[in-house]
Amino acid sequence: MNIIPTNIITGFLGVGKTNLIKHLLAHKPAHENWAILVNEFGEVGIDGALLRENGTMVKEIPGGCMCCTAGLPMQVGLTQLLRTQKFDRLLIEPTGLGHPLEVIQTLLNSFQGVLELKACLTLIDPRHFSSERHLGNEIFRQQLDVADVIVASKTDLASENDLQAMNKQLKTWQLDERPVTQAEQGELSAHWLNLPHNQHIPLPSHAHHHGGDYPAATLATPSEEQPITEKRNQGQGYFSCGWAIHPAQVFALNDIFNWISGLNCDRLKAVLITDQGIIALNLADGVVKMLELDECEDSRLEIIHHEELEWDKLGKEFEQCLE
Structure with a gap:
């Protein structure tokens, strides 16, 4: 080959x-x-x-x-x-x-x-x-x-x-x-x-380890019986929480956009099924960007911050943006 x-x-x-x-x-x-x-x-x-x-x-x-x-x-x-x-x-x-x-x-x-x-x-x-x-x-x-x-x-x-x-x-x-x-x-x-790669600094003598079970897998699409699933992670001084939502659940785009715009976090990414189509949302440096997509299997949103946030409270606010 x-x-x-x-x-x-x-x-x-x-x-x-x-x-x-x-x-x-x-x-x-x-x-x-x-x-x-x-x-x-x-x-x-x-x-x-x-x-x-x-x-x-x-x-x-x-x-x-x-x-x-x-x-x-x-x-x-x-x-x-x-x-x-x-x-x-x-x-x-x-x-x-x-x-x-x-x-x-x-x-x-x-x-x-x-x-x-x-x-x-x-x-x-x-x-x-x-x-x-x-x-x-x-x-x-x-x-x-x-x-x-x-x-x-x-x-x-x-x-x-x-x-x-x-x-x-x-x-x-x-x-x-x-x-x-x-x-x-x-x-x-x-x-x-x-351009070629040049080895500018020596390779490490041993591998580091942050814990976790590998190989990891992304969250599966939730079931109709449990339409929302959540997963948290932390390491390297940062914390994350993400949610996966069954595709039958539809978000109100105006509500979710306004909610995301008011958040204080280092990073947010989302792909959501909304009342105005499938939308990708990206929050970085306090600015929310939006992009239309053709398809997705379900809705997903992830927040990353250098301090642990009130994930349960944020999860409830997120659910309130559903139609």
């Missing part, structure tokens, strides 16, 4: 990784089949619904960092993908709270001769360089250390001070000589994917 070019697309929570991958998929060569391995911190599974829109083969690994326990969940997910169908390129999207260095290690140790690791793309939001919570986060730094290409997103929302802080920090961390480009609204030329 042909060796498959593989790219890791990493970056912290809310920088726009999924949006950028959707753009790359929409502009890939028409004759090529691409596959996605996506890892979510939460255990509900939402990104898969967003990325399957054009028939792309997607394998989800939920519930934390897929490189835990010596990369077992990642190895299982990749093996399942490779057995499913032939494809011409693989894109790997680790969770924004994952360790990309150990993802690289798993690829190099377990899939030599099958996958060829090409450029690792790290998305950054310039505003994060004015945030001590981001600058002091070990994962944030590692995502930049492994980058072959640094992609600045959301520059239209950044101030001149944010951009100066970003450039100063990249220079302090001796990253200013790496290729740097911008991706407005997730738009990025695919030629960046073909």
